[in-house]
Amino acid sequence: MTAARLTAVTVTHLAEFDEVIDVRSPSEFQEDHVPGAINLPVLDDEERDRVGTLYKQVSPFEAKKVGAALVSRNVARHIETELFDRPRHWRPLVYCWRGGKRSGAMVHVLREIGWRADQLEGGYKAYRRQVVADLAALPAKLRWRVVCGPTGSGKTRLLAALARAGAQVLDLEGIARHRGSVLGDCPGALQPTQKMFESQVWHALTRFDPARPVFVEAESKKVGNLRVPEALIAAMWGSECVVVEAEMADRVTLLLDEYRHFLEDRQALYARLDCLIPLHGRERVEEWKQLAAAEDWPAFVRAILTRHYDPAYRRSTLQHYPRFEAAVRVRVGGSDEAAFERAARELLERID
Numbered sequence: 001m002t003a004a005r006l007t008a009v010t011v012t013h014l015a016e017f018d019e020v021i022d023v024r025s026p027s028e029f030q031e032d033h034v035p036g037a038i039n040l041p042v043l044d045d046e047e048r049d050r051v052g053t054l055y056k057q058v059s060p061f062e063a064k065k066v067g068a069a070l071v072s073r074n075v076a077r078h079i080e081t082e083l084f085d086r087p088r089h090w091r092p093l094v095y096c097w098r099g100g101k102r103s104g105a106m107v108h109v110l111r112e113i114g115w116r117a118d119q120l121e122g123g124y125k126a127y128r129r130q131v132v133a134d135l136a137a138l139p140a141k142l143r144w145r146v147v148c149g150p151t152g153s154g155k156t157r158l159l160a161a162l163a164r165a166g167a168q169v170l171d172l173e174g175i176a177r178h179r180g181s182v183l184g185d186c187p188g189a190l191q192p193t194q195k196m197f198e199s200q201v202w203h204a205l206t207r208f209d210p211a212r213p214v215f216v217e218a219e220s221k222k223v224g225n226l227r228v229p230e231a232l233i234a235a236m237w238g239s240e241c242v243v244v245e246a247e248m249a250d251r252v253t254l255l256l257d258e259y260r261h262f263l264e265d266r267q268a269l270y271a272r273l274d275c276l277i278p279l280h281g282r283e284r285v286e287e288w289k290q291l292a293a294a295e296d297w298p299a300f301v302r303a304i305l306t307r308h309y310d311p312a313y314r315r316s317t318l319q320h321y322p323r324f325e326a327a328v329r330v331r332v333g334g335s336d337e338a339a340f341e342r343a344a345r346e347l348l349e350r351i352d
Contacts, residue, residue: 009119010122011120011126014093019086019093020092023039023094023095023102024039024041028124030193031193032124032198033196034124034127040082041074042070042071042074043067043070043102051067071102071105075105078106079109083110090116091115092115094119094120095120095124095127096123096124098123098124099119099121099122099123099126100123103120103123131202132198134206135205135231138202138231139232142210144214144216144240145213145239146216146218147216147218147242148243148317148321148327149245149246151255151310151313152246152251152254152255152309153244154250154254154332155217156171158340158343158344158347159215159217162344162347165344165345167212170201170205170214171217172216172228173219173223175192175201175204177190191224191226201229205232213351218241219236240323240327240328241327242328244343246335251301251305252302252305255305256301280308288300288304291303330347
């Protein structure tokens with residue numbers, strides 16, 4: 001069945017298209033974009049600056065001549081390469097900054113070929129306004145179950161097991177590419193921009209069923225350098241909790257596995273530990289460094305858990321989650337994947 005062309009395509013129509021194309025420059029795309037969109041710039045960053053300079057310093061007419069030639073060449077290249085294998089009934093949605101000339105040029109050519117291309121009304125700016133509005137309203141409409149537990153108890157692994165079991169899960173640390181602590185940097189992964197983080201959170205929220213619970217790990221207001229949207233953190237702090245319990249030996253095993261990169265880069269570990277000097281004093285931090293230097297990793301992990309992470313967890317959880325004391329508790333009897341699969345099934349059965 002052939003769908004009629006929409007007269008005005010908004011963010012609410014995104015799912016109706018086969019592909020979303022962002023024709024803005026690479027730097028604009030990197031800062032933020034519609035999740036799942038591909039970047040086919042009609043002007044790259046250098047070309048966009050060149051046309052803008054001509055517009056301001058020479059004349060709009062000269063800028064349009066140069067811009068038209070550049071856009072034409074770039075659109076032709078995209079059709080000959082990335083888009084050449086798209087089928088006859090392919091239906092793309094195209095957007096630029098405001099839904100103006102850049103996306104309009106691409107849509108015109110795609111329609112002339114015979115593809116059912118449409119232009120996002122208002123472009124990226126309209127999309128961004130929708131994201132901001134939805135992030136302020138959607139969290140309060142969902143049933144949150146906040147997964148609490150001391151560092152190393154396997155909260156992230158439990159979330160993954162819950163997702164495999166069919167539960168709805170929002171993995172904020174996965175989206176933020178950070179484990180949410182002083183040692184939480186993910187090796188080889190830069191955090192996204194604040195706007196891109198919000199786009200990915202929005203993308204997840206819009207796909208949840210409000211009739212079913214959504215599991216999310218307990219967080220403070222920031223994950224690494226990124227701020228959790230205010231309405232989301234407020235909804236989380238006021239929601240029911242689930243507490244993951246694990247033996248100290250299992251916690252040590254999990255943390256040694258998850259933070260193995262620090263075992264291999266001692267200087268990076270020392271630099272992160274130095275951030276704790278204002279809280280614990282230089283003498284205690286030096287004790288932890290000595291354990292690391294001696295490669296007594298189990299003792300190092302136990303010491304930093306006992307002295308830093310566990311007290312911080314108790315303070316933060318009691319402060320932010322008033323329903324913590326009434327939480328459902330689930331014990332993970334081991335550190336392997338099977339243990340978390342069992343814990344996830346038990347939790348879902350108890351909640352149901």
